[in-house]
Amino acid sequence: MKAAEQAGDWLKFWSENQKSLFQAWAEGMPPPFAFRGEQPMDGDPRKAADQMTELMKSSMEQWAAMATQGWPKPGAFDPEMMKKMFDPAQWKRAGSQFDMGLEKLTEGPTFATLWDLDRKMLNVQKLWMERSRDVEQYWEVVQGAWNRALDTFIKAVNDPKGETIGSGRQMLDLWLASANRALIEMHRSEEFLETQRRMTRSSTEYRLAEREIAEAFCEMHHIPTRTEMDEMQRVVTELRREVRALKKGAGK
Amino acid sequence: MRVKVDANDAVKELGDFTRRMQAGRELLDKTRDRDVQIATTPKREVWRQDKVVLYHYTSAAAKHTVKTPVLMVYGLIGRYTMADLQEDRSLVRNLLAQGVDLYVVDWGSPTRSDRWLTLEDYIDGYLGECVDFIRARHRVAAVSLLGICEGGVFTTCYAAREPKKVKSLTLTITPIDFHAVAKDSPPHHGLIGLWARSMSHADVDRLIEANGNLPGELMSFVFSMMTPVNALTKYNLGLFDVMDDEKKLLNFLRMEKWLADRPDHPGEAAKQWLKDLYQDNQLAKGTFKLGGRKVDLKKVTMPVLNVFAEEDHIIPPRSSQALGKLIGTKNYTELPLPGGHVGVFVSGKSQGILGKNIFAWLRKNS
DSSP states (O other): OHHHHHHHHHHHHHHHHHHHHHHHHHHHHHOOOOOOOOSSSSOOOHHHHHHHHHHHHHHHHHHHHHHHHHHHSSSSSOOOHHHHHOOOGGGTTTTTTTHHHHHHHHOOOOOOGGHHHHHHHHHHHHHHHHHHHHHHHHHHHHHHHHHHHHHHHHHHHTTSSSSOOOOOHHHHHHHHHHHHHHHHHHSHHHHHHHHHHHHHHHHHHHHHHHHHHHHHHHHTTOOOHHHHHHHHHHHHHHHHHHHHHHHHHHOO | BBOOOOOHHHHHHHHHHHHHHHHHHHHHHHHGGGGOOOOOEEEEEEEETTTEEEEEEESSSSSSSSSSSSSEOOSSOOGGGGGGGEEEEEEEHHEEETTTEEEEEOOOOGGGGGGOOOIIIIIHHHIIIHHHHHHHHOOOSOOEEEOOOOHHHHHHHHHHOGGGEEEEEEEEEEOSSTTTTTTSSOOTTHHHHHHHHHHHOHHHHHHHHHHSBBBBBHHHHHHTTTTHHHHHHIIIIIHHTTTHHHHHHHHHHHHHHHHHHOOOOOHHHHIIIIIEEEEETTTHHHHEEEEEEOOOGOOSOOOOEEEETTTOOOSSHHHHHHTHHHHSSSOOOEEEEEEEEHHHOOHHHHHHHHHHHHHHHHHHHO
């Protein structure tokens, strides 16, 4: 699935949960979550509903307070701002108020399991923005090298003391040599190495956060998670290692 | 302006271009996968554990002219098939033809399930088992090891840990000092080290955590950074330059086949490779540990032949040459060869020299 489609799915899922949450809160009822992890806390449904409603109420108040701080708009929620915030087209505008808003949300207090998935999703969106920013910066550095290659090539072509170019292939070879020099020079530069490192790291962090969401889905649907599979494989590897050592010991 | 294109020359150039395109297209149309086979030297599976397979090459020679069997060990970045790319460019065939009794270890294609395998598992575990198998099979105390690239590091470490089981050690294009680059070397030399050192330990850990292994595709990308224009133009310009010549075209396609077959590097072993060796240079510093024990290169006391490529942009010659001062044997020989990292094995020019020299040295020292 492409990143934009995934983002669309998360947005849809997040929106559905928020809608039901708002509605339930307004009506004083527990929300019918799209993904609900646990059963009510004890045997009394009314008491459980009250607890849930209270928890949601306080959560929403804090969430609203944080969101209000996230961007300088007076009052509580701004639906337009929310819409923009979760519009993938806006994510590339990194370093903006949206970043700060998301950061406040993801770094805010934890509200037990009720908010865990929302938090993970917000985190994924924050990391996606960071990744998009780093990818853009990476391409800016690469573009700079291509621009320098073009400058060098034009100078070489116009150099009156240079060798005569007698064919299209010679012209192409000159361009490729100019590009190769500029690109290798770029690949050695600290600026490139650092932007590449940042892009690799933010892509990695995004992928790991994405895995957390996938694992939440797996847990809800009784499917083994990546982490569980990795752990199992680790045990198998360690057991194989022990068997090899025992065999070696027995052979001696 | 320096551009002076004669109209007649331009027409001729266009005509040549069209003719070559036509000829190339016809040649590509009739080329089938069976025409681009690599690693075709006959061999037989003699041992297997997990995904690792030990093969014994079927020798065409009437008798073995080198007493001790030789085990060829490639690394986990790439595959051993480079040493047997095609009939007329095959170190394997060269050695077999001269009477060398040759084995090769194939590490297989690691998947996510292999992410926890460490360098200890490969060196002390699988490689050790292969050596013991060959020793038992031939009733010999020691075998000769022939390491290639990362496989050279594996064999060096093994030789330092089990010197009595190694009759001789031949290394080819092997990094030892991971920080060594000559000051006057071309700018594309040593880029892989710069890339590895641009990351922090935590960057490496998170990369492996996210992917399980070090993806082969990522390593291909890093290699392509060293020859960027070649990487960008090889399927248009590069292919165009050889497409009307059947021999050159098939050579090109065989090389592409080998390059495309880049397995993932098991995660934990990749962490050690990138952090302990590329970043911290522990092997050259004498602090590299496997299974909690230091790898003491002074214990490499058997004869050593160190082959490196003078134009190697991946493993700079100085990185390989550092070995001489670190090991504990005086029977140490260096063999510089013309060409680059892969060229040593696949170029027509180096091919004869490589096989001939390794054979002559083995005959004397094994």
